[in-house]
Amino acid sequence: MDVGQMRRQWMDYIKSMFEERFLDGQFLQLQQLQDENNPEFVFEVVSLFFDDSERILKDLSFALEQQSVDFKKVDAHVHQFKGSSASIGAQGVKNACIAFRNFCEEQNIDACRRCLLQVKQEYFVVKNKLETLLRLEQQIVAAGGSIPIMELGF
């Protein structure tokens, strides 16, 4: 595959992530922040997001397994997850967190457990896709190409 083909593949992939609402415009903000001073910026932020998310998911699972669930704690974790997913543009995860918080407020344990599954699912899918996207970026750069500038409204 030549660089041109790789760039087109990258564009198609990221477009589909937007169309399928895995990502929103905030992700483009991240791409725009990446420059020669910080060529790995997106990779670094996304990596932080992965580490952070996995920690939060562990804490959430633990909190919801308790005999007596502390909904305030659960809500605090979900609030954090909502924030970090919003910051990187992981729209699917963010929306799942919003729904989750509503059930925390209702103190509905079964709904919360279902939400956790939903959030996990959203997270692992977007994680997979982001890893694929970043791998494509690495290949483009390694072949001497540059990552296309995406604007919303494509």
Add this chain to the structure above:
Amino acid sequence: MASASSSSSSTNWIMESGEIPHVLAVDDSLIDRKLVEKLLRNSSCRVTTAENGLRALELLGLTNGEHSTLNGRSKVNLIITDYCMPGMTGYELLKKIKESSVMREVPVVIMSSENIPTRINKCLEEGAEMFMLKPLKESDVRELTCQLMNLGR
């Protein structure tokens, strides 16, 4: 022209032309700290980050009545803080800053992921310069630093 009084607290926020703004960014989220730092750096600011209100107060020299550790040689021109933080909230931090005779003139901007009018009004009433919705965008930060550079003219 009034005679310059370089030790007066009212000159804390007036930027000299050509001076690079020094911003203190406070947020408990590592991801958000990294983001806001990059956004500010892209707008030609020098950035110091703090992960909570206590650490911010330490950096500003407001914890035990000593002279400011930051403002001694590299004064802070703007403080931008998240609202929702464990321990001390951004609102509580804002209050402490406005209570200080040394730091009260430094503009404080509050950020939050939640658009709650009562929260916004509370912060503005306490003296916050501005309230910004997270996640921050480049255009938000550019406008903010533009305004900062224009303060005092």
